[in-house]
Amino acid sequence: MALTPLYSHGISCGFPSPADDFKEAALSLDDHLITRPSATYFVRADGDSMVNAGIHDGDLLIVDRSLTPVHGDVVVVALDGQLTCKILDRRRGRLLPANSNYPAIPIWEGQELIVEGVVKASVRCHRAC
Missing domain, CATH: 2.10.109.10 (Umud Fragment, subunit A)
Structure with a gap:
């Protein structure tokens, strides 16, 4: 499975906040969930x-x-x-x-x-x- 970028800053689900453009790591959903x-x-x-x-x-x-x-x-x-x-x-x-x-x-x-x-x-x- 391909790795997808994982950003270190969470995304606001309320009022917008300035975005953090720094990637924390790459994420495989298989590795994360299984x-x-x-x-x-x-x-x-x-x-x-x-x-x-x-x-x-x-x-x-x-x-x-x-x-x-x-x-x-x-x-x-x-x-x-x-x-x-x-x-x-x-x-x-x-x-x-x-x-x-x-x-x-x-x-x-x-x-x-x-x-x-x-x-x-x-x-x-x-x-x-």
Whole structure:
């Protein structure tokens, strides 16, 4: 993958500020977003149940299978064979949406829950990709 310039100065998303013309380094998104390539996969978000976690319909999710999921992680799971992306609530044994229009999903004893990976990042296009 080609390296793209990374500027040392952040860009204002409020009022404009003078630009810093100095490049800090070159950046490969693979190096920045993918720690363990052999354990990483991509999947597109489908729906709006995770919008308040910053995950929107059509976003590209970067999922790492090698991470041990902890309470509060955004995870991709197979619950009784159905894939979903939700917030892991280990304390109360459930999966949480990040949109109040959707209910929490309880995890009942006897259900098959397979964590397919932890969502490390998401990528959103602001113009057709």
